[in-house]
Amino acid sequence: MLHRLTHRAAAAVLLLAGALVAPATPAPASAAGAAPVSGFIDGHSHLFSYEAFGGLLMCGKPYDPGGIARALTDCVDHYPNGELAWYENFTRTGSPVGTHDPVGWPTFRDWPAHDSLTHQQAYYTWVERAWRGGLRVLVNDLVANRQLCAIYPLKKYSCDEMGSIRLQAQRARELQDHIDAESGGPGQGWFRLVTSPAQARQVVQAGKLAVVLGVETSEPFGCRQILGVPQCTRAQIDQGLDEMYALGVRSMFVCHKYDNALCGVRFDSGTQGAIVNVGNLLATGSFWQARTCTGPEHDNTIEPAGVLPDQIARLLPPGVSLPLYPPAPHCNTRGLTALGEYMVQGMIRRGMLVEIDHMSVKAADRTLDLLEAARYPGVISSHSWADPGFFARVYALGGMITQYGHDAADFVAEWRRTVPLRQQYQVSGYGYGLDVNGMGRLPAPRAGNAANPVTYPFTSYDGSVRLDRLSTGQRVWDVNVDGVANYGLVPDWIEDMRLLAGPDLIRDLAGGAEAYLRTWEAAAGSAPPA
Numbered sequence: 001m002l003h004r005l006t007h008r009a010a011a012a013v014l015l016l017a018g019a020l021v022a023p024a025t026p027a028p029a030s031a032a033g034a035a036p037v038s039g040f041i042d043g044h045s046h047l048f049s050y051e052a053f054g055g056l057l058m059c060g061k062p063y064d065p066g067g068i069a070r071a072l073t074d075c076v077d078h079y080p081n082g083e084l085a086w087y088e089n090f091t092r093t094g095s096p097v098g099t100h101d102p103v104g105w106p107t108f109r110d111w112p113a114h115d116s117l118t119h120q121q122a123y124y125t126w127v128e129r130a131w132r133g134g135l136r137v138l139v140n141d142l143v144a145n146r147q148l149c150a151i152y153p154l155k156k157y158s159c160d161e162m163g164s165i166r167l168q169a170q171r172a173r174e175l176q177d178h179i180d181a182e183s184g185g186p187g188q189g190w191f192r193l194v195t196s197p198a199q200a201r202q203v204v205q206a207g208k209l210a211v212v213l214g215v216e217t218s219e220p221f222g223c224r225q226i227l228g229v230p231q232c233t234r235a236q237i238d239q240g241l242d243e244m245y246a247l248g249v250r251s252m253f254v255c256h257k258y259d260n261a262l263c264g265v266r267f268d269s270g271t272q273g274a275i276v277n278v279g280n281l282l283a284t285g286s287f288w289q290a291r292t293c294t295g296p297e298h299d300n301t302i303e304p305a306g307v308l309p310d311q312i313a314r315l316l317p318p319g320v321s322l323p324l325y326p327p328a329p330h331c332n333t334r335g336l337t338a339l340g341e342y343m344v345q346g347m348i349r350r351g352m353l354v355e356i357d358h359m360s361v362k363a364a365d366r367t368l369d370l371l372e373a374a375r376y377p378g379v380i381s382s383h384s385w386a387d388p389g390f391f392a393r394v395y396a397l398g399g400m401i402t403q404y405g406h407d408a409a410d411f412v413a414e415w416r417r418t419v420p421l422r423q424q425y426q427v428s429g430y431g432y433g434l435d436v437n438g439m440g441r442l443p444a445p446r447a448g449n450a451a452n453p454v455t456y457p458f459t460s461y462d463g464s465v466r467l468d469r470l471s472t473g474q475r476v477w478d479v480n481v482d483g484v485a486n487y488g489l490v491p492d493w494i495e496d497m498r499l500l501a502g503p504d505l506i507r508d509l510a511g512g513a514e515a516y517l518r519t520w521e522a523a524a525g526s527a528p529p530a
Helices: 087-093 124-132 146-151 162-183 197-205 234-247 269-284 337-349 361-374 388-397 408-424 487-501 503-510 512-528
Strands: 014-016 019-021 042-044 137-146 191-194 208-216 249-253 288-294 329-334 353-356 378-382 399-403 431-433
Touching: 042 399, 042 487, 042 512, 124 137, 124 162, 124 191, 124 361, 124 487, 137 162, 137 197, 137 249, 137 512, 146 269, 162 191, 162 208, 162 234, 191 197, 197 208, 197 512, 208 353, 234 249, 234 337, 337 353, 337 361, 353 503, 353 512, 361 378, 361 388, 378 388, 388 399, 388 408, 399 512, 408 487, 408 503, 431 512, 487 503, 503 512
Parallel strands: 042 137, 042 431, 137 208, 191 208, 208 249, 249 353, 353 378, 378 399, 399 431
Antiparallel strands: 014 019, 288 329
């Protein structure tokens, strides 16, 4: 378990999970032509999503002023044994029926876990352990989804997406203040919100964690569409972008999960896709519209779905059922709308990073057209939700790609597959988008790891920190058994991948923070004057 430290003590040696460790010392940060920074980037996670979706869907917090016993508690509707937690059960097992031990602190018998999607996975001391192990840039996406909020029956907040985004930005500032107070005062903590690449470089040079705010929401600025009619204007988009920029947001998605007034989305597959498709009907007045693709890029296949949970099926109007679709491969017929083009151009003018994940291939293709015409490098694919056929165009622009936090063997396989592409475009860094607290599974234990398990304690990539098994309260985690049960086990996952891929993978991951900052610098430098 991490101990609370003063800034002076942290600068010397630390007692971390039972092992004596020293603080990481990254390479000097670089301006143009100087030595690059060194360290990992998580390009996509959600530390504050517990405040999203009405505020009662996600259980636990990344911190609470009252301490860990208040922060890491289960949702009220999960007591006494989890059998009423239908959403947790369904996302974990595919069935709304199930049980779990709701007690978090101090026993943590059943959660956090790599496959438990509604329980807090990023308590701040766990994030601290990841930072000690080499994390240097974290993109924290403020997230909201009006329709998921409406579907879930319990809530303490309205389903207004922008209200949720504002609240999460406030929580990010509160966590920074909390860590500062533990570390000796304002500006002294290891968790630093940054709003420019120059500021991020200074933070990383100081050996701290640069936290960039992004936004991943389904209806930015209220830009939903109903039966094809947009519910927002250019003026609302300008006002919304200005507000987000003032909040410190520097990266945004244009659409997410449901078609909106800006763009069509990349489909989800299987039963989860069927549920999201019902949400699309409720949000827009129509199901997804798909055609059989004729080009090489395509959206995810809309597969024949299993049985919908009763809680979802009853939301369908009487006599309405899921539609049948033409043969795969499937492409969303909706692309980037005129309002969507206006938003992308507005992000270019403000030097913001444009996320193409979750866009339909038709929308992503048009977005890349706009970025190429403007010679704008600020484009990101942060968690494997874009067609790989676009990666060459992203790299050619000077953009950045971070892979979803897959299991160790799958992550290594995708890294290897894309090595020639990065070599072609002279991209030296690679990253991951763990999507923590994003209702996606974290890396599971590596299959067949008995022959070459992670052995504890192990040394961080730069040799500065020795890490023993992570413990919190009465629970001790082992990546060989538990996978990435929480964010604190990210260094263990990276060590697991080192065993599979050797130093080349670690070199590329250690160049991830630098690669991201170069993309951000190029975007900020190419944006026209305000």
